[in-house]
Amino acid sequence: MKRVCNQCHTEMIEDCNVSVEGGFYGLKISRKGKGIFKSVSAKPKAAVCPNCGYVAFYIDEYKEFKF
Template identity: 70%
Template sequence: MRMKCNQCQSEMIADCRVNVEGARYGIKIIKKGKGLFSNVSAKPKAAVCPNCGYVSFYIDEYEQFKQ
C-alpha cells in the first residue's frame, strides 16, 4: 500500500507495528456487532513519513467494518 504524507506529500513508510510500552498486547480497533459473536476487530498499523515524522494509523481489514 502506497501512502503519501498529509503534511509534506512525501511517500510514507508503511506496515509499521504499533505497540504500547509496558503492555504486552498492544491496541485493537473493535466494532461492536448485534449478535454474541458479531464483533469485528483489527490491529492497527502505522505509516511514518521519513521526511517530517508525521504518523498515520490504518488497518488492512477495513472491509469488515462496512456493515
C-alpha cells in the same frame, strides 16, 4: 495502495508495528455489531513519513467494518 503524508505529501513507509511500551498488550480497533457473531476487530499498523515524521494509523481489514 501508497500512503502519502498529509503534511508534506511524501510517500510514507508502511507496515510499521504499533505497541504500548512497558505492556504486553497492544492496541486493537473493534466494532460491535448486531447479533452474537457480528463483532469485528483488527490490529492497527502505522505509516511513518521519512521526511517530517508524521505518523498515520491504519488497518488492513477495513472492509470487514462495513456491516
